[in-house]
Amino acid sequence: MSDSPVWHPFTQHGLGEDIPLIARGQGALLHGADGRTWIDAISSWWVTTHGHAHPRIMAAIREQADRLDQIIFAGWTHEPAETLARGLTEIMPEALTRVFFSDSGSTAVEVALKMALGYFHNRKEPRQGIIVMEHSYHGDTIGAMSVGARGVFNRPYAPLLFDVTSIPFPATGAEQATLDALEAACKAGAAAFIVEPLVLGAGGMLFYPPHVLAEMASICARHGVLFIADEVMTGWGRTGSLLACEQAGVVPDIMCLSKGLTGGAVPLAVTMAREDIFMAHWSQDRADCFFHSSSYTANPIACAAAVANLSIWRDEPVQARIVGLAAMQASELTAIASHPKVESTRQCGTIAAFDLAADTSGYLSNWAVHLNAFGKAHGVLIRPLGNTVYVMPPYCITAEQLSHVYAVVRDGLERKT
Ligand SMILES: *Cc1c(COP(=O)(O)O)cnc(C)c1O
Numbered sequence: 001m002s003d004s005p006v007w008h009p010f011t012q013h014g015l016g017e018d019i020p021l022i023a024r025g026q027g028a029l030l031h032g033a034d035g036r037t038w039i040d041a042i043s044s045w046w047v048t049t050h051g052h053a054h055p056r057i058m059a060a061i062r063e064q065a066d067r068l069d070q071i072i073f074a075g076w077t078h079e080p081a082e083t084l085a086r087g088l089t090e091i092m093p094e095a096l097t098r099v100f101f102s103d104s105g106s107t108a109v110e111v112a113l114k115m116a117l118g119y120f121h122n123r124k125e126p127r128q129g130i131i132v133m134e135h136s137y138h139g140d141t142i143g144a145m146s147v148g149a150r151g152v153f154n155r156p157y158a159p160l161l162f163d164v165t166s167i168p169f170p171a172t173g174a175e176q177a178t179l180d181a182l183e184a185a186c187k188a189g190a191a192a193f194i195v196e197p198l199v200l201g202a203g204g205m206l207f208y209p210p211h212v213l214a215e216m217a218s219i220c221a222r223h224g225v226l227f228i229a230d231e232v233m234t235g236w237g238r239t240g241s242l243l244a245c246e247q248a249g250v251v252p253d254i255m256c257l258s259k260g261l262t263g264g265a266v267p268l269a270v271t272m273a274r275e276d277i278f279m280a281h282w283s284q285d286r287a288d289c290f291f292h293s294s295s296y297t298a299n300p301i302a303c304a305a306a307v308a309n310l311s312i313w314r315d316e317p318v319q320a321r322i323v324g325l326a327a328m329q330a331s332e333l334t335a336i337a338s339h340p341k342v343e344s345t346r347q348c349g350t351i352a353a354f355d356l357a358a359d360t361s362g363y364l365s366n367w368a369v370h371l372n373a374f375g376k377a378h379g380v381l382i383r384p385l386g387n388t389v390y391v392m393p394p395y396c397i398t399a400e401q402l403s404h405v406y407a408v409v410r411d412g413l414e415r416k417t
Contacts, residue, residue: 025052028397041382041405047264051396057265057308064304073297080303087310093251096272101298105232106139108256108269116192116226119280129190134169135203170208186223194228197244201233205353205390210248217250226253236260240349263309268302321395325350332406353390374412
C-alpha cells in the first residue's frame with residue numbers, strides 16, 4: 001500500500017494501480033518525476049485543448065498573478081472578467097448576452113438549473129420539472145448527478161438525488177421515440193431540458209446527429225421549455241466546430257462551458273444565458289436576484305488564462321489543427337476497425353471511439369482496467385469507459401504520437417490475458 005495520504009477521484013485504491021507522479025507537461029506529453037513519459041490521449045480528462053503549458057496561457061497566468069490574485073465578485077469586478085465576458089459574447093451565439101462565472105462543469109450545470117427555476121419563479125409561472133436524456137452525464141455534485149444517468153457511480157447517493165423525467169437516447173433508427181418522449185414531457189409543463197449536444201461523453205461516447213439536436217431544440221421552444229446545452233465537454237472545438245450546437249444551427253437558452261475554457265490550464269466555468277433570463281432576475285427587489293456564488297467566482301488568474309485561450313482561438317490556426325486531427329483520427333479508426341475485437345468505430349470531430357467485444361459489460365468491465373494499466377506501462381494515458389475505448393487528445397498531438405497511441409491500444413488488445 002502506498003504511504004500517500006491522497007484519496008484519488010474515481011480510483012479504487014484497493015486494486016493497487018500504479019499512480020504515476022507527473023512533474024511536467026508540454027504539448028501532448030506528460031513527463032513523470034521518475035523520467036517516464038506518457039502521451040496524453042484523453043487531454044487529461046477532456047480539458048487540455050491546445051496542449052499542456054501553452055506559452056501564452058502560462059504567461060497570462062504569471063502576469064495576472066503579479067497584479068491581482070482574488071477579489072470578491074459580488075458587487076465588485078476586475079478587468080480579466082470583463083474582458084473575458086465581452087470576448088465570450090463576441091464569439092458565442094449572439095442571443096447569449098449574459099455570462100455567469102463559476103468554477104467547474106458541475107457548478108456551471110447547477111447554475112443553469114437554478115437560472116431556469118429562478119426564471120419561472122420570478123415570472124410567477126409554476127414550472128419546475130427537468131427533462132434529461134438517458135445515459136447523460138453532467139457532473140458529480142448532487143444536482144448535476146440528479147440530472148445525469150443513474151448507475152454504479154451514484155447508487156449510494158440515490159436518496160439525495162431529485163426526480164427528473166428521462167427521455168431515451170436517440171439511437172439510430174429510434175430517433176422518433178426520443179422526440180415523442182420529449183414532446184410529451186414538455187407538454188406536461190417542464191421548466192427545462194438539459195442535454196449534451198451531439199456527444200454523450202461519460203455515458204460511453206454515444207453520438208447522435210445534428211438534425212435530432214435541432215428537432216429537440218425546436219420542440220422545447222414550441223412549449224416554452226428552456227433548452228440548456230451542456231457544452232462542457234463538446235465546447236471549444238472537440239466536435240469539429242467551436243460549439244457542437246453550431247452544427248445543428250441551435251442557439252440554446254442557457255449554455256454551460258468549462259473544460260477547454262482556459263485551454264484546460266486552470267479551473268473555470270461559465271453559464272451563458274439569454275437576456276430575458278437575466279432580466280427575469282432584474283428588479284428593485286433583492287429577493288429576485290440570482291442566489292448563487294462561490295468564494296472564487298471569476299477568479300482573476302483563471303479569467304486571465306481564459307482570455308489567453310480566446311486570443312489563441314483568434315490568432316492561431318486552431319481550426320486547421322482540429323481539421324488535421326480529425327483527419328488523422330479518421331485514418332487511425334479505419335485501420336483499427338478491422339481488428340476482430342473492435343466494434344462500432346465512430347468519430348465526431350476530434351473524438352474517436354469504438355467498443356470492444358464484451359466479456360462483461362458496463363463501466364466496471366475489466367477492459368477498462370486492463371487498458372488503463374497497459375497504457376500506463378507503455379507510455380500512453382488512456383482511460384476507457386467500460387468497453388468503450390476513446391481517443392480525445394490535445395489538438396497539437398503529432399501524427400507519430402497519435403499512431404503510437406493506437407499501436408499501444410492494439411498491443412493492449414492482444415496481451416489481454
Ligand atoms: C466533465 C463534464 C461535466 C462536469 O465538469 P466538472 O468540471 O468535472 O465538474 C459536466 N458536463 C459534461 C458534459 C462533462 O463532460
